[in-house]
Amino acid sequence: MQLKTIKTQFPIFKHQPRLVYLDNAATSQKPAMVINRIKDFYEKENAAVHRGIYPLSENATAEFEAVRDKVARFIGAETSKEIIFTSGTTESINLVASGWGRKNIGPEDEIVVTEMEHHANFVPWQELNSNLKFIPVDDNGQLQLDQLAKLLTKKTKLVALTYISNVLGTINPVREIINQIKRINPKCLVLVDGAQAVPHLPVNVQELGCDFLAFSAHKMLGPTGVGVLWGRAEILEAMEPVKFGGGMISRVERGRAIWASVPAKFEGGTPNIAGVIGLGAAIDFLNNVGLANICQQEAQLTAYALEKLQAIDGIVIYGSQELESCGCKCGRCQICKLECGRELKLCKNRLGIISFNIKGIHAHDVAQVLGDAGIAVRAGHHCAMPLHQQLGVPASVRMSMYLYNSREDVDLLAEGIGKVQKVLKNNQ
Amino acid sequence: MNLYRQNILDHYHHPRNAGELKDVDCKISLDNPLCGDLIAVTVKLSGDQIKAIKYQAIGCAVSIAAMSMLSEKAKDQSVAEVQSWGEKEILEMLGIEVSATRLKCAMLGLRTLQKCLNK
Numbered sequence: 001m002q003l004k005t006i007k008t009q010f011p012i013f014k015h016q017p018r019l020v021y022l023d024n025a026a027t028s029q030k031p032a033m034v035i036n037r038i039k040d041f042y043e044k045e046n047a048a049v050h051r052g053i054y055p056l057s058e059n060a061t062a063e064f065e066a067v068r069d070k071v072a073r074f075i076g077a078e079t080s081k082e083i084i085f086t087s088g089t090t091e092s093i094n095l096v097a098s099g100w101g102r103k104n105i106g107p108e109d110e111i112v113v114t115e116m117e118h119h120a121n122f123v124p125w126q127e128l129n130s131n132l133k134f135i136p137v138d139d140n141g142q143l144q145l146d147q148l149a150k151l152l153t154k155k156t157k158l159v160a161l162t163y164i165s166n167v168l169g170t171i172n173p174v175r176e177i178i179n180q181i182k183r184i185n186p187k188c189l190v191l192v193d194g195a196q197a198v199p200h201l202p203v204n205v206q207e208l209g210c211d212f213l214a215f216s217a218h219k220m221l222g223p224t225g226v227g228v229l230w231g232r233a234e235i236l237e238a239m240e241p242v243k244f245g246g247g248m249i250s251r252v253e254r255g256r257a258i259w260a261s262v263p264a265k266f267e268g269g270t271p272n273i274a275g276v277i278g279l280g281a282a283i284d285f286l287n288n289v290g291l292a293n294i295c296q297q298e299a300q301l302t303a304y305a306l307e308k309l310q311a312i313d314g315i316v317i318y319g320s321q322e323l324e325s326c327g328c329k330c331g332r333c334q335i336c337k338l339e340c341g342r343e344l345k346l347c348k349n350r351l352g353i354i355s356f357n358i359k360g361i362h363a364h365d366v367a368q369v370l371g372d373a374g375i376a377v378r379a380g381h382h383c384a385m386p387l388h389q390q391l392g393v394p395a396s397v398r399m400s401m402y403l404y405n406s407r408e409d410v411d412l413l414a415e416g417i418g419k420v421q422k423v424l425k426n427n428q
Numbered sequence: 429m430n431l432y433r434q435n436i437l438d439h440y441h442h443p444r445n446a447g448e449l450k451d452v453d454c455k456i457s458l459d460n461p462l463c464g465d466l467i468a469v470t471v472k473l474s475g476d477q478i479k480a481i482k483y484q485a486i487g488c489a490v491s492i493a494a495m496s497m498l499s500e501k502a503k504d505q506s507v508a509e510v511q512s513w514g515e516k517e518i519l520e521m522l523g524i525e526v527s528a529t530r531l532k533c534a535m536l537g538l539r540t541l542q543k544c545l546n547k
């Protein structure tokens with residue numbers, strides 16, 4: 001699929017023809033295929049799942065469960081029962097913190113996170129246990145992995161880390177990190193926050209070697225209100241449910257209840273049926289384009305954006321700004337799972353999220369002037385206050401790209417920043 | 429919407445009454461952790477009247493311009509009068525429309541001043 005034709009499949013750009021959408025790390029736009037699938041479901045197929053024995057409900061159940069299979073294949077899970085539908089990454093991580101953490105993490109135990117975590121992969125652990133340790137981030141936006149051996153002890157029960165930073169765009173070498181963790185402490189579990197990774201590059205849980213993976217449908221072309229927690233079957237089976245009610249029991253007596261098996265045990269209440277079915281359509285769309293292609297095209301576009309932004313007077317860009325050319329064994333093609341050998345200029349170790357500040361101008365003012373010009377970026381701490389403390393700024397401007405963005409969008413952003421400087425620079 | 433009208437930019441680039449007073453009746457700083465804006469206010473009273481205000485501010489154009497204009501508006505007013513002000517007064521003073529997210533920036537100055545006068 002060509003870039004131009006991809007963009008035409010997103011109705012928002014028809015209704016907002018001047019929109020330059022660069023806030024994809026917050027949420028992605030939705031293709032007609034996803035919107036129509038949800039509309040069709042409500043119009044023609046709507047019924048509750050796992051309940052009725054009439055054809056409409058049986059069909060809805062089959063469609064719903066087919067998405068579970070699709071998600072399992074999409075991330076390389078061994079069986080679909082390892083896929084739990086939640087409301088998003090936040091709920092997925094909280095489910096692990098409550099269902100697994102409360103039982104397995106005592107007051108003496110330790111949890112290791114990184115300095116670049118989103119609050120969703122930080123606050124749940126802080127609530128659970130006060131012995132949080134941080135893998136630091138260096139000036140180039142990379143995790144200081146030489147600290148790992150020192151941070152991990154026999155008391156470490158869990159390492160929770162993001163695959164891709166939602167501020168710096170850094171792609172962490174998760175597979176190598178997990179290898180190292182398991183070598184030091186084989187009993188330590190690893191949760192990967194895949195919110196920014198699963199939409200943008202091929203992710204395979206077996207290859208990564210993690211124990212949990214959390215991600216959100218709305219950042220990968222799907223609807224809001226749906227997310228996934230993947231966990232190893234044996235861990236999920238030993239985990240406690242946290243939502244009690246219908247659908248999650250196998251038998252209820254007056255004095256007690258017996259839990260249903262995995263994954264139903266964790267899905268109490270009527271789920272977001274249409275949302276899950278929408279996620280299925282989003283995965284079909286991504287598979288049609290191919291995540292390898294998305295990943296590589298984004299790496300090229302990010303390299304272009306870095307060069308374009310670096311040329312702006314007074315800009316401070318956070319994280320790695322290194323570029324590499326694609327040749328055999330470049331890291332990128334291993335990440336994207338593409339054949340090497342093409343002559344492409346790519347960004348190194350990062351994906352299409354770039355945070356920056358313009359000297360002398362507050363991030364809010366930058367985003368406001370850009371917003372008034374039709375360019376959607378984000379300003380603030382992006383739910384990563386500890387990381388911003390480390391960067392030494394209270395707030396930054398973040399642009400983040402996806403498969404429908406083009407060089408033209410980057411050019412318009414650069415032009416827009418010029419306008420910001422004209423409006424707000426002190427030349428009176 | 430044009431947040432950056434000339435008078436706003438003028439106050440942002442040339443904040444009135446910026447600085448710090450000595451021998452003050454009240455002194456306080458308040459921040460908005462969400463965006464890192466910080467305002468430190470010092471006030472001199474004469475009886476129930478505000479005689480002088482100075483402040484130091486780090487922040488976006490909206491929060492600084494609002495504080496600057498407020499420092500002029502509140503001078504010679506009674507403490508009770510300033511304590512009665514709210515969003516309506518600040519928006520009238522700015523003369524612009526402010527979105528819900530930016531309202532917090534616009535209000536930081538007044539919140540700081542009111543907290544200062546409370547002490």
Ligand SMILES: Cc1ncc(COP(=O)(O)O)c(C=O)c1O
Binds near residue numbers: 165193
């Ligand atoms: C890295 C990361 N983790 C977690 C989240 C939380 O995702 P959600 O708000 O969909 O639960 C986000 C998104 O904002 C994110 O970027």
